[in-house]
Amino acid sequence: MDADFSLSDEEKKFFHQNGYIGPITVYSPDEMERMWKTVQRETLDRSYAAYQDDAVSGGTNIANYDRHLDIDLLAQHVCNARIVDRVASILGPDLLCWRTEFFPKYPGDEGTDWHQADTFANASGKPQILWPGETEEDFGAGTITVWTAFTESTRQNGCLQIIPGTQNKMNYDETKQMVYDESRINSEEKDGVTRGFFGYDYRQLQIDPDWKPNEEDAVPLVMEKGQCVIFWSTLMHASFPNTTTGKNYRMGFAARYVPTKVRVYPNTERVEEYGGSIPLDNYGAVLVSGEDRYGHNKIARETLRGTPFMKRDAE
Known part of the structure; x- marks a missing residue:
């Protein structure tokens, strides 16, 4: 019988109070190092990638979204029982992985602004996920993010920070638009830390322009390679700059999960x-646990190379 990695009652209580739990060990450091070396090599082959170069516009990280759809080790990762069982403890047994993203931070890179994400509409103005009862004008649930350290993640090379308990109130209006300004990259100190948001300024979305996050309550999430943290996307989170030199980069991999009742990319054909x-x-969302009783979303049953996704059966 498969092991059960569901959260305990005490862990669930902690999560609901604080909006996160972790670090949690998914792989040993040696396992993660071997896995990342293989994945790193396989990302160079884009012949099966969901988003081919000739169809992608813009020079951003968006081209490397959803590589779990063509790289088998990443497909196994998003279905890993050590992750899925814990997320199902929070969201219920019928569960989709709807997006993955790499988050590199190289020596000299700025930290990431404090921010929250609800419908992920902040960059385009159009919600990318909608829970039942939500509309493009009325929403407020978010997604569960599982951020895994593919390399060691330290304060010096740019680990995550979170502010516990901030997941239930949005301080940002995602219907507003941020304005890109390349000159902001690696140039702006915010409360003594060089932070930005890929050339954007998250403060432009603040509901109260004079509000500031309480950094005294912030918790740094230092992680060994192979560990993850699970958190609501609406939890206030940021990262430190990478102040190291040489080759000490930080690589995070975020997998995002919602129940099958949530509509993913509603009424759109492009991100x-x-x-x-x-x-x-x-594109297809991956059913990682349980059943899809709604039929809202296109479901990918196998990778773009033809490897079946290993779904967890709900009990």
Whole structure:
């Protein structure tokens, strides 16, 4: 019988109070190092990638979204029982992975602004996920993000920070638009830390322009390679700059989960954000646990190379 990695009652209580839990060990450091070396090599082959170069516009990280759809080790990762069982403890047994993203931070890179994400509409003005009862004008649930350290993540090389308990109130209006300004990259100190948001300024979305996050309550999430943190996307989160030199980069990999009742990319055929645009022709959400009783979303049953996704059966 498969092991059960569901959260305990005490862990669930902690999560609901604080909006996060972790670090949690998914792989040993040696396992993660071997896995990342293979994945790193395989990302160079884009012949099966969901978003082909000739269909992607803009020079942003958006081209490398959803590589779990063509790289088998990443497909196994988003279905890993050590992750899925814990997320299902929070969201219920019928569960989709709807997006993955790499988050590199190289020596000299700025930190990431404090921010929250609800419908992920902040870059395009159009919600990318909608829970039942939500509309493009009325929303407020978010997604569960599982951020895994593919390399060691330290204060010096740019680890995550979170502010516990901030997940239930949005301090930002995602219907507003941010304005790209390349000159902001690696140039602006905010409360003594060089932070930005890929050339954007998240403060432009603040509901109260004079509000500031309480950094005294911030918790740094230092992680060994192979560990993850699970958190609501509406939790206030940021990262430190990478102040190291040489080759000490930090690589995070975020997998995002919602229940099957949530509509993913409603009424759109492209994702447009942060200056990039990708078509959704080859996209499919992955059913990682349980059943899809709603039929809202296109489901990918196997990778674009033909490898079946290993779904967890709900009990």
